[in-house]
Amino acid sequence: MEQQAIEIYRQPLEEPELFWAPIEQAEQGLYGFLGDLQLSVASGSPRGLQIENSGARVEDGVLILQLLEEPQDEANLNDWLSGDLHPSPLLDTNAHYQTKCRRSGRRGTRKRRTSPWNPMFFESRVSREYTSRKNNSRWTAKEVEILVQGVSKFGVGRWVMLKRQFFKTSIRTSVNLKDKWRNLLKAYQGNSQKTTQLYLEPSLVEQIRKVAEKHPYPNKRHK
DNA sequence: TTAGGGTTAATG
């Protein structure tokens, strides 16, 4: 896993303030790499938080809730992050998810005082109810082309690898890639006449069929 | 993390 520095943007809000990384899928993968997070106070200007992590990928997303009181120095910050010593500055985390994080997050009313870094904070969200999708951006023919290249190279079921090699900076997550491939098969595999919403060059469709034949989905490696 | 069942937005 490569090192990656993620700049955290600071957005002026009513307090408490919210920090977040300029990355997609803020809701997902959050607790997965908490353990790898290392935070430091950026010395430059603007002053802010910087996250360095070894486990996270940009597409994992991370959402940072900033403390009310500005950390004076790194020690202070680490202290705050590590401990029960400091009560959470968040008066109502819920309100902030509702107002500032679009459709993500819990819906009910619930105030809690707990550090955002406390695992408890995230556990409550693990089985979060399904609410609504975050984005719905359509795939382009070009993206499909790249996906087909990827599957033809790695086969089916190596979505993370495919993501890293072919969709490194893309919005698409490894799961998105898997889903898209599944949709492509539905649309173009078999002989039934289906209406597709995205026009693909016949040659590309042909390619999809070939690759699909060579690499049957699913790969039962995990089953 | 993957596979596969589900949900929902967009489309014709």
Add this chain to the structure above:
DNA sequence: CATTAACCCTAA
């Protein structure tokens, strides 16, 4: 309204 496509949830 029926279907498609994108996205979500979660067992294993």
